[in-house]
Amino acid sequence: MSDTFPRQSARTQRFTLGAPRDVTVSPNGRRVVFLRSTAGDDPVNSLWVLDVATGRERLVADPRTLLGGADPTDGDIDDAERARRERARDGTSGIGSYATDRSCEVVAFALDGRLFTAGLLSGRARALPVDGPVFDPRPDPTASRLAYVSGRRLVLGELDGTTRVLAGDDPKERDTVSWGGADFVAAEEMGRDRGFWWSPDGRSIVACRVDEGPVESWTISDPARPAEAARTVRYPAAGTDNAIVTLHLFDLDGTRREIDWDRGFFPYLASVDWSDEGLLISVQSRDQRGSMAMRVDLGACEAVPLASDYDDAWIENVPGVPRLLAGGRLLTASDRDGVRRLHVDDDAVTSMDLQVRSVIAAAPDDRGASTRITFRANDLDRPTEVHVWTVDVGDGADGAVRGGAAGPDVDAPRRWTEEPGVHTAEVGGSTTVIRSVVLDEPGATFRVLVDSDEVARIATHAEAPSFSPNISFSRSGPRDLATAVLLPTGRDPGDDGLLPVLVDPYGGPHAQRVVASHDAHLSSQWFADQGFAVVVADGRGTPGRGAEFERAVRGDLAGPPLDDQIDVLEAVAERTGVLDLDRVAIRGWSFGGYLAALAVLRRPDVFHAAIAGAPVTEWRLYDTHYTERYLGDPFAEGGAAAYDASSLLPLAADLVRPLLLIHGLADDNVVAAHTLQLSSALLAAGRPHEVLPLVGVSHMTPQEVVAENLLRHQLDFLARALGLDLGTSSATTSGSHPVAGRRRP
Helix, strand or coil: CCCCHHHHHHHCCCCCCCCCEEEEECCCCCEEEEEECCCCCCCEEEEEEEECCCCCEEEEECHHHHCCCCCCCCCCCCHHHHHHHHHCCCCCEECCCCEECCCCCEEEEEECCEEEEEECCCCEEEEECCCCCCEEEEECCCCCEEEEEECCEEEEEECCCCEEEEECCCCCCCCCEEECCCCHHHHHHHCCCCCEEECCCCCEEEEEEEECCCCCEEEECCCCCCCCCCEEEECCECCCCCCEEEEEEEECCCCEEECECCCCCCCEEEEEEEECCEEEEEEECCCCCEEEEEEEECCCCEEEEEEEEECCCCCCCCCCCCEECHHHCEEEEEEECCEEEEEECCEECCCCCEEEEEEEEEEECCCCCEEEEEEEEEECCCCCCEEEEEEEEECCCCCCCECCECCCCECCCEECCCCCEEEEEEEECCEEEEEEEECCCCCCEEEEEECCEEEEECCCCCCCCCCCCCEEEEEECCCCEEEEEECCCCCCCCCCCCEEEEECCCCCCCCCCCCCCCHHHHHHHHHHCCCCEEEEEECCCCCCCCHHHHHHHCCCCCHHHHHHHHHHHHHHHHHHCCEEEEEEEEEEECHHHHHHHHHHHHCCCCCCEEEEECCCCCHHHCEHHHHHHHHCCCCCCCCHHHHHHHCCHHHHHHCCCCEEEEEECCCCCCCCHHHHHHHHHHHHCCCCCEEEEECCCCCCCCCHHHHHHHHHHHHHHHHHHHCEECCCCHHHHCCCCCCCCEECC
């Protein structure tokens, strides 16, 4: 018997296992390094290298071999690795991350808390006998030694296995202090997942000192195992103290000096980049309206401002910038005149019709006459697609791209990906690896280009689903919101008969659901094949539509996102004529879960049932950096009003529709207290509802049994809540089987 979709999706971790990931291209363009498991249902990642000249792949490090046949999925992982996986939403095992030297010839990684190195030319890996646990090992750029984090310590290691603690062994230091790691806010919200960096010559290290002493201690317990002690985490909730993060410069003899900047005004360390042009840091104010790029004077150990930015709402931390280009010019990205553009010093080098998402690389050409900047961006009028672009900037950078016309030292941006989809890349020398996902084909392709010519592809072992989305894209409502409508397989939009509706959004900041990607819509299509018309919309606050669109949720995380979902629902119903507006349900996870619960609480006239997975129900319980960006400081004068208006708890007495709350009890991002407090308020108000606690599950649900049956449980709830007859077993045992969404008598 073939797999059902819920089973296959769970077994393959949503069809991601077996696909290449964490790709690195050597600076000379000769090698491509990546992680990949052996099959589409294998969660254990191995380390591979591809020779660009021949197109041949070679296995460098197999975790099962290195651990003597032991299963890497069976062992316990240390707290640092557990946190890394959770922040990255990584449900795999084996080699989770790696780092290379400057020439990409030597690699280091941790496995089961042990330290391993490998030669990418020889293809041999070995363990280094050091005391563990080992986390985030990184060779120095010259491959002479390495550094890693072990518990609270930053450790320097030689290739013969001898080690020396650089920091973290001072008995006078509090046990809330750690060295070389990223604090919660940096890893969860700012995209900075590391806490130390080598100098280009390998003679120094700059490292974070993180003191979590001021941060509130929260406990996360496992009620199913009452004999086990609860786990204590430091969680910086909105309006409370963050960790104290400072930056220190280490010589290899252990001498260290603190790098000075105005931490009182700029407490957030957003990024660190140490290149041949110098040590550059980016810092941000607590209210996130101000940021500054600063070059560190290594002699004085002082950060010197190079550029500042201010926004009345917030400054977006764009991945890959700021960075120093050849000659010391500064590359930044900022929202000006409503569009996120790249700037070299003060000159814009991208046009007004492109919304920049991230910077991938910036390197001089072979002649050193110009710098090629590789970046990701979308056309403002097409947020469903993200493409890879380059722009070549001459030495002077006196010209600027304005409205798409290049100046004398700036060529017009060139798009490297043509097929509608979501694309990204990695670059080294003249070699570019482009990862592409498109709407018409499952999975991802990894094309290896030299200059502009494809010379190889990295193989993928990911499984393909048994069906494809029956999907149509449109722009809906008065704000022309990106919309996807999925109908049962084989059904045409013009077919007669009304279908019950499932609204399936994320609907909040930093994430999109309406994208030109086949696999992004599989779960929605599965629900459609049970007899629903599924409507997915990206409303205000979601990325890709410019500054005004993203900032529309400033001060109100409830009103604009909910209004937009209703506008789209009404527009799609009028345009298609197939939506049964008397049977409308909504489901979502995280912000989408919040939005689903909000929908039935505020607008029961529109939404008749909701499934809220891991919902934020009280924004005072969510983290500082995310929440304060949109709602401000809850303890400032007048600050409580925005939190009260966006909270679900005051609405508990208004529930009149079926509501299913789902929450992982081990969630350390949106803690289970959100669901428990809402459930308690609903019970106190006499409002019936359902709660599904997921034992041992965090904010993600990689566990196969949990993920499989979670979809089935949601379908059963929808059938009961909307009074649907979804047939006998067909809806839950077939991978894609359209059935009539008949109302029960």
